[in-house]
Each structure stands twice: as C-alpha cells, then as structure tokens.
Amino acid sequence: MTNQLFKLLINFLNKPKFILGFVLSLIGTSLGILLPQLIGKLLDVKFLTEITSRPNVLAGMVLFFISAYVIRATSSYLVGTCGSQALNKIQKYIYSHLLKTSVQELDTYQSGDLASRLTNDMSIVLNFITVVVPNLLLNFIIIAGSIYFLFTISPSMTLISLFIVPVLLSIIVPINTRLETYYNNYQTGVGEISSRISHKFVHIRLMKAFRGERSEAREMGKSFDRLTSNYKKIIGWSSFQNTLISSLMMGFIILILVLAGGEVARGTMTMSSLMTFVLYLTQMIDPISDISEAMTEISEFKSVSNRLMEVLKLAKDDYREDKFSLENTAINMSGVHFAYDTDNILNNLSVQIPSGKHVAIVGPSGAGKSTIFYLLMKFYQDYQGSIQIGQQELKNLSPSQVRQMISYIPQDNTLFHGTIRENLLYGKNSSVSEERLQEILEQLDLSRVVDELEKGIDTGISDSGSGLSEGQKQRFNIARAFLVDHPIYLLDEVTANLDSVTESIISKAIDKFTAGKTRLTIAHRLNTIREADYILVLNKNGSVSDFGKHQQLLQRSGLYNHFLSELQEAS
Incomplete structure (x- = not known):
C-alpha cells in the first residue's frame, strides 16, 4: 500500500x-x-x-x-x-x-x-x-x-x-x-x-x-x-x-x-x-x-x-453515460431477493408498476419499503432476481443513468451547509433557470418564506438546517427534487411534517409536477393512500401481499384493512 x-x-x-x-x-x-x-x-x-x-x-x-x-x-x-x-x-x-x-x-x-x-x-x-x-x-x-x-x-x-x-x-x-x-x-x-x-x-x-x-x-x-x-x-x-x-x-x-x-x-x-x-x-x-x-x-x-x-480499493459506481431509449417508465420487479449482510429484507418480491401511474407502498416496519427505493436508485446492486425500468434491465444501466432519470426524496429533511440557493441548485439542478426556480418556489408556497429571510434565497443555513422549521426544510427538499423534470419519482412520505393546510397545497403541487409520470410513494397517511392509482401492500417478510386499487383492496385484503385501521386509530 x-x-x-x-x-x-x-x-x-x-x-x-x-x-x-x-x-x-x-x-x-x-x-x-x-x-x-x-x-x-x-x-x-x-x-x-x-x-x-x-x-x-x-x-x-x-x-x-x-x-x-x-x-x-x-x-x-x-x-x-x-x-x-x-x-x-x-x-x-x-x-x-x-x-x-x-x-x-x-x-x-x-x-x-x-x-x-x-x-x-x-x-x-x-x-x-x-x-x-x-x-x-x-x-x-x-x-x-x-x-x-x-x-x-x-x-x-x-x-x-x-x-x-x-x-x-x-x-x-x-x-x-x-x-x-x-x-x-x-x-x-x-x-x-x-x-x-x-x-x-x-x-x-x-x-x-x-x-x-x-x-x-x-x-x-x-x-x-x-x-x-x-x-x-x-x-x-x-x-x-x-x-x-x-x-x-x-x-x-x-x-x-x-x-x-x-x-x-x-x-x-x-x-x-x-x-x-x-x-x-x-x-x-x-x-x-x-x-x-x-x-x-x-x-x-x-x-x-x-x-x-x-x-x-473500494468498489466504485459505474458512471458511463451511454444513451438509451426509454420507451416507457413502467417498473417490473420479478422474484427479487435482497439482504443486508445476513438479514433478509425482500423475499421473492414480484410486482408490475404501470407507466405514468401513482403507486403507494404500504406495509409494516421492516417490510422493505425503503429498500425498494434503494435498489431502484442502485445504492445496492447485489440483489437476486430481475428489476426492469421501461423494459431495460436495471443491472445493465449505470447508476449515473438511473439517477439522472429518477428523482428521489428521502424521509429525512437533509440540507447541506451553504445557502438555500446552493441547496436547491445542487448537482444535476445546477443549470436550472431563475424562472423555473421561482416557479417551483411559488407552487410550493415557499416564495413568502424566502422573502421573509434576511438575505432571501441566498441566506446561509447550517447542515442541520437551523433557522428553518421542519416543515420548511421538508418543502425545500421537495422543491429541490422537482426543479428538473424526471420520468420517475420516488417519494418517502414527503408531507409527514406538514400541517393539514400546507399538506393540501403541497400535495396538489406534487400531483401537478408528477402528472403523467411514474410515481412511487411510501405512504403513512390515509389521504396519500386513497388518492394513489394503485397500492402495493407488503408483508412483514418483504414479499407482495397484494396489489390493486383502494376499493379492490378493501374488499379482498385483510392485511390492507388492518393497516388502514391502525392508521385511523393513530389519527
């Protein structure tokens, strides 16, 4: 060495x-x-x-x-x-x-x-x-x-x-x-x-x-x-x-x-x-x-x-930028198995997510909801089975290609040390126009928040986002994800820290941004689940319990009804 x-x-x-x-x-x-x-x-x-x-x-x-x-x-x-x-x-x-x-x-x-x-x-x-x-x-x-x-x-x-x-x-x-x-x-x-x-x-x-x-x-x-x-x-x-x-x-x-x-x-x-x-x-x-x-x-x-x-000597991500045609944004997972070290998370998971639809993912803690997102983002690649995006095998796409076409919003409201502008125009957002930036801030009811700050959008924040409420940090994270149009969106319960009024405003804006796009949401709120086109219900062992529309699942899925009753009790 x-x-x-x-x-x-x-x-x-x-x-x-x-x-x-x-x-x-x-x-x-x-x-x-x-x-x-x-x-x-x-x-x-x-x-x-x-x-x-x-x-x-x-x-x-x-x-x-x-x-x-x-x-x-x-x-x-x-x-x-x-x-x-x-x-x-x-x-x-x-x-x-x-x-x-x-x-x-x-x-x-x-x-x-x-x-x-x-x-x-x-x-x-x-x-x-x-x-x-x-x-x-x-x-x-x-x-x-x-x-x-x-x-x-x-x-x-x-x-x-x-x-x-x-x-x-x-x-x-x-x-x-x-x-x-x-x-x-x-x-x-x-x-x-x-x-x-x-x-x-x-x-x-x-x-x-x-x-x-x-x-x-x-x-x-x-x-x-x-x-x-x-x-x-x-x-x-x-x-x-x-x-x-x-x-x-x-x-x-x-x-x-x-x-x-x-x-x-x-x-x-x-x-x-x-x-x-x-x-x-x-x-x-x-x-x-x-x-x-x-x-x-x-x-x-x-x-x-x-x-x-x-x-x-650590393994590197593949950063090739080969051009490929994405005919549609349907996601097909077939017989997927995945484990962190020796802990099995996903077991023979198979589901077909139609292109341009909103799918809510529900299930108990530890069922592998976030893990599905991690695999789609190619954070982990040693899974067994097949994952396809638009009839393209995920393993044949580089992480750089996948992350260019997918927008991912994690559950934690992560902001980097720097100004709000630097946070919003981070990475692949660097070439976004000022007009687009102002449009997104307006749609997410953030223009007023920015105007009230001492230096506006150029106000500096710490890596913990001190000076902003959790709801404001969450909205800035959402804004960052929607500045550039993507064919696929992965949202991990992005309205969790918002009050009901603000949640309604943000949800409508998200619906507008993702219209006609494939959208997967890890959901813990009844409104999000009911408004989804389809709902994927996971078992605790990381396999598919059911997949369908809200009314269909109410009639045939005991696990789904049990999950909804727990949400209603929590509410």
Whole structure:
C-alpha cells in the first residue's frame, strides 16, 4: 500500500522542479561536506597566515560558507513545495474516488473516519513528503560524504565507527514494526472519535432532550483514554529508541576520540587531521539522529498510507453515460431477493408498476419499503432476481443513468451547509433557470418564506438546517427534487411534517409536477393512500401481499384493512 501511495506521488509530482531541488540539495550538501576540511585547516598556522594576508581568499571562504546553506535552504523549499502540490492533487484524487464509491461500500465506514483519513492522515503524509523525505535525502548524502572523508583521514578508525550501523539496525527494525501497529490503532481511534463527535453534534437537540450529556462525556472519556493509552505506547517506544540510539552514538564518538587521541600522541595524526576527523564525526550525529527519528515517522507514514489506499480499493459506481431509449417508465420487479449482510429484507418480491401511474407502498416496519427505493436508485446492486425500468434491465444501466432519470426524496429533511440557493441548485439542478426556480418556489408556497429571510434565497443555513422549521426544510427538499423534470419519482412520505393546510397545497403541487409520470410513494397517511392509482401492500417478510386499487383492496385484503385501521386509530 505504501508503494501504491508513492506511485501516486510520483505521478502527481512536478518532476522538473523536484529534480532541480534534488540537484541543488546535492550541490548544497556537497559544499557542506567540504566545510570540515576547511575548518580543520584553520589549525594549520601556515594556512591561517596565508588566508589572513589575502582578503580575497578570506571573502571567498565566507561566500563559500554562506552559499552552502543558502543552496540547501533553496533545495529544501523546492522539494517541499513539490511534495505539497503533489499531496494537494492526491487529496482531490482520493476525495473524488470517495464520491464515486458505492453506497454499499461506504456503509461499512463511519463518516468521521473517512473525514479523518482525508485530514489527519493527509497531514501526516504532508509532513512526511515535505519534511521527512527531503531531510532523509540530505542526511544520507552527508553521512556518505562524511564516511568518505573519514576514510581518507584514518581507514582503521572509520571501520571501527561503522560497526555502529548493524547495532542501530538491530534496534530500529523490531521497534518500528511495533510502532507501525500502534500508529495504525491510533489513527483508527482518531477516526472513530471524529465520527462520534460529528454524529452527536448533528443530533445535539436529541442528546440534550434526553439529558445525555453525562453519558456522552463518560463514553467519550473512555475513547479519549484509549487513544491516550495507545499514544503513550508510541511515545514510550519512540523515546526508548531515540535515547538508546543517542547514547550508543555518544559512546562510539567517545571511543573514537580516545583512539584518535592515541594516534595524535604517537604522532601518526596531526591536530589538524584530528580536528577534521572530529568535525566529520560530529557532522554525522544529527543526520543519524534524524534518520533514527525518521524511522518512527516512516512507521506512521506506512500506517496512514494503508488507510488511504484502502479507500481507493473500494468498489466504485459505474458512471458511463451511454444513451438509451426509454420507451416507457413502467417498473417490473420479478422474484427479487435482497439482504443486508445476513438479514433478509425482500423475499421473492414480484410486482408490475404501470407507466405514468401513482403507486403507494404500504406495509409494516421492516417490510422493505425503503429498500425498494434503494435498489431502484442502485445504492445496492447485489440483489437476486430481475428489476426492469421501461423494459431495460436495471443491472445493465449505470447508476449515473438511473439517477439522472429518477428523482428521489428521502424521509429525512437533509440540507447541506451553504445557502438555500446552493441547496436547491445542487448537482444535476445546477443549470436550472431563475424562472423555473421561482416557479417551483411559488407552487410550493415557499416564495413568502424566502422573502421573509434576511438575505432571501441566498441566506446561509447550517447542515442541520437551523433557522428553518421542519416543515420548511421538508418543502425545500421537495422543491429541490422537482426543479428538473424526471420520468420517475420516488417519494418517502414527503408531507409527514406538514400541517393539514400546507399538506393540501403541497400535495396538489406534487400531483401537478408528477402528472403523467411514474410515481412511487411510501405512504403513512390515509389521504396519500386513497388518492394513489394503485397500492402495493407488503408483508412483514418483504414479499407482495397484494396489489390493486383502494376499493379492490378493501374488499379482498385483510392485511390492507388492518393497516388502514391502525392508521385511523393513530389519527
């Protein structure tokens, strides 16, 4: 999965800019590697006398010193900005894939967890690409160059110094394996907490109504404790690793200095060479420490890259736009079976819905009324049996084609964060004219509501629709569904939150909008049921109990009469 993310990064990387930054980093680091040679020679009296007597040479040395660090800073900036731009494209790429992912796949994830992957996980990737990777490149170059010059001064002491490498690897590798697991658990925990918080604050009114503050604080406290416990393990192992590596490095440096001091005492090494050797050893300390810390960040990066790439493997909806002729809008369902996981919802459901007719769907809770809508909208596609729309097999139509010809109004009054205009002109409604917009608002008795708002139709609302009554939100949802003409309408009891007067107005408008169109309504109101052309009665096991006109069902369907009596009692 990490390799897949790297392939994406390379694909989106500004390669000329990155190569320029990398070349500059090579130049800047190479200049930096030469600095200890220059500083070591300052202990040579002859060399020191020569440069002090020649101002131009001294100025060149100062310029050399400044250039080394300016070039390195420029290279880090170029490489870092390349990584940032590539990450920006990856975020858009992954978000685009998420939007195209099937509802059935997305149902297995919490919304907050998906949000966490695109925000928290991406911030870790950003830090890795813009900071960790450039520093790793520079540090390896510094270490390689330093080792080369150490060999030119004293091969024997350099070989002794290199014994630290296998020792460090024996510490780093097993600890990083453990850290990767902890980081994965930590990111999963962050996603779960994010999801729970967002869900609870969307339903804050219900929570407060039931005085759930204490239980919520207690449950979230447990989640925070688990997250903190996991993070303590990360800090503990990281601290242990860094401390052990730093102490080993310091011990090796002391050992080398003792050996080098002996060389000087025996006259086999000059003080200038000793100074240069020590400077190169010192120059290697920070890069090795940085690489050690980077190993921890690599573990974290591997963990989040797995989570990000997992999203890209989810099954996507088919978005082909093949043209097809829809001769009629009759819906034929034959022997349809469907289950959520192992829970059977529809069992051998068969019904023929005539084109251009209004069919009310009634039945007990759990009979599969909403599931029929979900299948027709292709939110779920792993059903058995046959579903045809206008003699076209549903499985042969792409979700994009189906959703273009069907208008669906769910039971919940969902409005997005933004203005009322943005909510109404959302998605496939984006090209609707102002005249059509005003006509629909007028028909649904919403013009007066809009005029009373401070900024009219451009008034901003929250994702919970605060500032609007449930009835107003419901009417705006209906308006959004009818802005564009569709051959088929799926309505999930869309007048449930309206008073009787407003319901009468809205029902007449809906009848006008859907005249001659195929319309399915999940109905819980007597008026809606009686006025339908046909009524589909479902059993509790998700099969068809009966299908016919109101008067016909009154005479022959005991289940239908029982359902009506319950509605009358509820009224």
